Amino acid sequence: MNSIELEQASAFEVYPKRDLCIVSGKGAEVTDSNGNTYIDCVAGIGVANVGHANPSIVNAVATQAKTLITCPGIFYNDIRGQCMRRLIDIAPEGMSKAFLCNSGTEAMEAALKFARISTGKNEFISAMRGFHGRSMGALSATFKYRQEFEPLIPGHHFVPFNNIEKLTAAITDQTAAVVIELIQGEGGVRPASREYAKQVRELCDAKNVLLIVDEVQTGFARTGSMFASQHYGICPDIMALSKAIAGGVPMGAVLCTDNVEAVIGKHGSTFGGNPLASAACIANIDYIVENNLTEAATSKGARFVQRFTANQPALVREIRQTGLMIGIELKIKSKPVLEALMERGILALPAGPTVVRLLPPLIISEDALDTVCDTLLEVLNQ
Numbered sequence: 458m459n460s461i462e463l464e465q466a467s468a469f470e471v472y473p474k475r476d477l478c479i480v481s482g483k484g485a486e487v488t489d490s491n492g493n494t495y496i497d498c499v500a501g502i503g504v505a506n507v508g509h510a511n512p513s514i515v516n517a518v519a520t521q522a523k524t525l526i527t528c529p530g531i532f533y534n535d536i537r538g539q540c541m542r543r544l545i546d547i548a549p550e551g552m553s554k555a556f557l558c559n560s561g562t563e564a565m566e567a568a569l570k571f572a573r574i575s576t577g578k579n580e581f582i583s584a585m586r587g588f589h590g591r592s593m594g595a596l597s598a599t600f601k602y603r604q605e606f607e608p609l610i611p612g613h614h615f616v617p618f619n620n621i622e623k624l625t626a627a628i629t630d631q632t633a634a635v636v637i638e639l640i641q642g643e644g645g646v647r648p649a650s651r652e653y654a655k656q657v658r659e660l661c662d663a664k665n666v667l668l669i670v671d672e673v674q675t676g677f678a679r680t681g682s683m684f685a686s687q688h689y690g691i692c693p694d695i696m697a698l699s700k701a702i703a704g705g706v707p708m709g710a711v712l713c714t715d716n717v718e719a720v721i722g723k724h725g726s727t728f729g730g731n732p733l734a735s736a737a738c739i740a741n742i743d744y745i746v747e748n749n750l751t752e753a754a755t756s757k758g759a760r761f762v763q764r765f766t767a768n769q770p771a772l773v774r775e776i777r778q779t780g781l782m783i784g785i786e787l788k789i790k791s792k793p794v795l796e797a798l799m800e801r802g803i804l805a806l807p808a809g810p811t812v813v814r815l816l817p818p819l820i821i822s823e824d825a826l827d828t829v830c831d832t833l834l835e836v837l838n839q
């Protein structure tokens with residue numbers, strides 16, 4: 458059996474798979490089991506912002522693994538404390554507390570629970586096309602993927618994105634929080650308007666409702682700011698983080714302002730805040746800051762769009778880009794385009810049926826990014 462057959466025979470499959478077995482990665486490239494290399498604009502679905510096998514992460518994990526791998530939340534731990542401090546330091550001003558977990562859906566799950574317990578209210582309003590994860594709480598706030606799992610948690614309502622009137626009308630005296638992504642990732646790389654983001658913050662303040670911003674995909678310099686909230690100039694009450702938080706090591710986090718009360722004894726996670734992930738997270742943040750990856754995302758994103766739009770193919774409806782979070786809306790289905798890119802050595806993602814999404818590592822070279830751009834133009838123009 459080859460590696461693909463082995464996985465096929467053993468997996469309780471939940472993903473539609475591409476016929477590719479990735480065995481190693483370095484920087485912005487991955488290599489398959491046949492020795493072919495690819496420019497990786499999937500990056501673990503927005504995880505490998507600092508690149509694959511980044512030596513800073515490798516060293517931090519190796520050193521920590523020899524010291525202490527696990528330490529439950531019932532004890533204090535030196536590295537965990539440093540990690541939480543570092544997360545708060547880079548977060549929008551006003552964030553004062555951190556809870557650590559292991560994934561994006563867990564971060565959202567915790568965010569929703571913290572909002573309920575802190576406000577004593579049990580309703581949430583999220584955006585149509587929003588994606589917040591697949592566990593039952595996070596799924597209740599997610600627009601798609603829910604039908605087969607209903608009934609979900611009651612009290613979750615959906616309003617159109619970028620429409621402040623509809624959001625205002627949906628708030629009741631039972632609304633605990635408004636839940637949004639500032640740039641909807643899975644929903645098609647759709648940004649909130651600056652005005653909308655500001656109005657949502659003001660509305661939540663006026664109505665005494667918490668604002669949960671899901672930065673699982675937008676975090677850690679992806680959009681050209683450390684967090685999209687900073688790009689929009691707002692401070693959420695609760696922020697959910699994961700994906701690129703720890704250089705590829707599984708981790709999630711919730712950051713809160715003082716508006717959110719601690720919940721001792723009512724939530725927890727065995728692995729949350731384990732020293733291995735915490736050490737990777739610290740090294741990851743240091744690397745992003747020292748190498749100015751916010752600026753890299755801004756300039757490389759702009760470079761891509763300039764090159765692409767100079768020759769924009771007729772099949773393109775719109776390009777939506779913030780930093781290195783790029784969505785190209787097509788007039789055709791994206792799947793065949795993704796397949797053609799893969800044949801030419803480039804891995805990219807969909808975001809809905811007609812959008813090609815590019816989330817390359819922020820350390821990608823300009824040459825490699827130009828290759829991605831030129832290859833995509835070639836595929837769309839043929």
Ligand SMILES: Cc1ncc(COP(=O)(O)O)c(C=O)c1O
Binds near residue numbers: 502560563638673674
């Ligand atoms: C915005 C957003 N929130 C939550 C999640 C869920 O994260 P995870 O897959 O780590 O549970 C995702 C995953 O794509 C996401 O993009």
